[in-house]
Amino acid sequence: MWKGMNHMNLTRAAGAGTDKSGDVLVWAEPGGSPVQIEVESSVADLFGGAILAAVQETAAACGVTAGRIRIQDKGALDYVIRARVETALRRSGGEA
Amino acid sequence: MMRSLLFLPGNSPSMLINGDLLGSDSIIIDLEDAVSPDDKDAARILVRNALGFFRYRTTVVVRINGLDTGYWRKDLEEIVPLAPQFILLPKAGCAQDMLTLDQALLALEQANSLTPGGIRVIALVETAVGVEHAYEIASACPRVAALALGAEDLTADLQCKRTKEGAEIAYSRGRLVAAARAAGVECFDTPFTDTDDLEGLEQDARLAKGLGFSGKLVINPRHVGIVNQAFSPSAADIAYAREVMRVIEEGRAQGKGAVALHGKMIDKPIVARARQVLDAAEQMGVKA
Numbered sequence: 409m410w411k412g413m414n415h416m417n418l419t420r421a422a423g424a425g426t427d428k429s430g431d432v433l434v435w436a437e438p439g440g441s442p443v444q445i446e447v448e449s450s451v452a453d454l455f456g457g458a459i460l461a462a463v464q465e466t467a468a469a470c471g472v473t474a475g476r477i478r479i480q481d482k483g484a485l486d487y488v489i490r491a492r493v494e495t496a497l498r499r500s501g502g503e504a
Numbered sequence: 505m506m507r508s509l510l511f512l513p514g515n516s517p518s519m520l521i522n523g524d525l526l527g528s529d530s531i532i533i534d535l536e537d538a539v540s541p542d543d544k545d546a547a548r549i550l551v552r553n554a555l556g557f558f559r560y561r562t563t564v565v566v567r568i569n570g571l572d573t574g575y576w577r578k579d580l581e582e583i584v585p586l587a588p589q590f591i592l593l594p595k596a597g598c599a600q601d602m603l604t605l606d607q608a609l610l611a612l613e614q615a616n617s618l619t620p621g622g623i624r625v626i627a628l629v630e631t632a633v634g635v636e637h638a639y640e641i642a643s644a645c646p647r648v649a650a651l652a653l654g655a656e657d658l659t660a661d662l663q664c665k666r667t668k669e670g671a672e673i674a675y676s677r678g679r680l681v682a683a684a685r686a687a688g689v690e691c692f693d694t695p696f697t698d699t700d701d702l703e704g705l706e707q708d709a710r711l712a713k714g715l716g717f718s719g720k721l722v723i724n725p726r727h728v729g730i731v732n733q734a735f736s737p738s739a740a741d742i743a744y745a746r747e748v749m750r751v752i753e754e755g756r757a758q759g760k761g762a763v764a765l766h767g768k769m770i771d772k773p774i775v776a777r778a779r780q781v782l783d784a785a786e787q788m789g790v791k792a
Contacts, residue, residue: 424546485521488550490553491552491553495549498545503545
């Protein structure tokens, strides 16, 4: 499993994912601390808490402590959310 | 035993969720042709998470990007910690390609406390030079488990038209099977690319089985059942193999040096083929 990173600064706006069913769109950009997270999902009533937790855990694993993350969920499973958030963060942090 | 190896695009959550549901003996999660250059990073991260999340029961093969790209090492760094059973190397051209991949895999296996050599490699031969080097590719190192033929790129390299009849790849098919069997590895046939021509697919798969291929790459889930059927021993094959083994046993018990079945001498190659059929039937759970 990915070991994560000690610290990552978000330096530019970046996105990941698609608007297809079962996927999720994620945008990440520089911002203040702590990380500000916005979640938009048609299943927010049922899964909003789980989606938020997945985003928070992924940001922590990436070593991101400041910035903005916006999620537009299209019914994605947990692993998809974690993967797309990680991709957006690594792109925003200049890795990709 | 892999009769069917079904490609799934690596950056598609809606396809990855079906990995265990489509009936193929293995899935090839594709990081190469099915993924645009802008999404190589997204795909390898998604695949790493998918492998951890689904823990597929079916055999997992990951097609990495070619050694002539800047992607393949990053592909391995993300994927190897999840220990897929196989890596599919596109455009395998010579033994050195296999040794380069072997060394990279070994370093990552050791770094991730995995069994050295545990991740096996399937070499996708899809260039003229790859066909000519097929045996040295297949025998380059113990990690090589199989050769696979990729006829679309190959025919472009051969500067000929790809046809359903496949006369243009007859030499390459034969050469790959001979090279693989000489090296003691498996051999998988090229995909049939007309997704609607199921009759053509059946003929193509039976031809490949007849040539000695172990199974076939598949690009559409609709093709899985037909390919599995084509590469499974038929009821008649199994019945004949059982008869062969029965008369051999009876001959031994009676102290006969030679035995016949339906007027035909049963010699060593016939017994060997009968054993192969029965072994394959047992592995596939096929009952006659």
